[in-house]
Amino acid sequence: MVEEASSGAKQNRKAKGEAWEWLKALGIAVILALLIRTFLFAPVLVSGSSMMPTLEDGERLIVSKLIYYIQSPKHGDIIVFHATEEKDYIKRVIATEGQTVEYRNDQLYIDGKPVDEPYLQQYKKEAKAAGYDVLTKDFREEKIPPGHIFVMGDNRRNSTDSRMIGPVPVNKVVGRSEFVIWPLNKIKFN
Template identity: 60%
Template sequence: MGRMDGVKSYIKGLNLVEQTSYQPRKSRKYKSEIYEWVKALFFAVILALLIRAFVFVPFVVDGSSMVPTLEDTNRLIVNKLIYRINSPGPGDVIVFHATKEQDYIKRIIATAGQTVAVRGDKLYINGRIKDEPYLRASKEQAKADGFVLTEDFGPVRVPEGTVFVMGDNRRNSTDSRVIGPVRVDSIVGKAEVIVWPFHKFRMIH
């Protein structure tokens, strides 16, 4: 009996050692998993902040100056990186710092060195008629209603380091016809896509 009792005590001791050594290993594994998740979350947040700061930024349209292309409260994604690679070009829809407190969204009509004018609801760039496909329906509607979409102005030569912008809602837009050409270094970025309302999700042209 003594021998059996000794064997049982030995086995019990082994089980106790196994249990006490298993618990710390399990605890260390659990802590390691938590650390990995925290680290992954930290880097995800940093990446999101970097993307927001240097690549993309959300923007909410305020007002009707870009109707019919954009409507009030549309939510957009603005590409901040693109003009570090390419120059702003005619047709681009851009967001820029109009004042220290407010950003505007308008369409680039002409760039530095170009001459812009409107005669008889037709846009002239360097003396040549420039088609504006994004305004065809608006121009037809204006003509049917007995008025022009864009009042005559110009010619205006666009200074170096600036772009000439107008809203697509030409009869209700505070743009370069009022505030003058926009400095390129005040441009936040190019409006790329409408993300909300979701049923109007599309690229901006």
């Protein structure tokens, strides 16, 4: 009888030890997930059409939060930034601090030099086919202040961006869009 009690106690200790190991593993996994989400990567849902045709409403992105601790945003990056306390926007970086930006006759100029925007070619053709003279309306030259960037949505006719809200402080940038993860048939790197 003593042997049976001793065997039951061993099994009970073994079960408690195994449960404790599972709890520790689960706790470590939760902590790692929180650290990764807070400091490295975050999933983001595209809401709206301001980045079409590059990004569509309902797509899910992975945003790198760490990248801008290593380097500054650069022309062409697709970024997520805090537009208001409650809302984040997804836009493309057009110009960075110290640069001047201007649009004339559907052509982007940075520091007075024309800049190609290959990501807009499809949309420009669609805009002309729909009867619009230009995809992007002209705006006067603007110099980007220190610590700011100028951003625009790829859907230039339907985007609230730096043309309306002004240059965006770099400290409001959440991170850079790295790739689309959903829907599965739209997986791509940005």
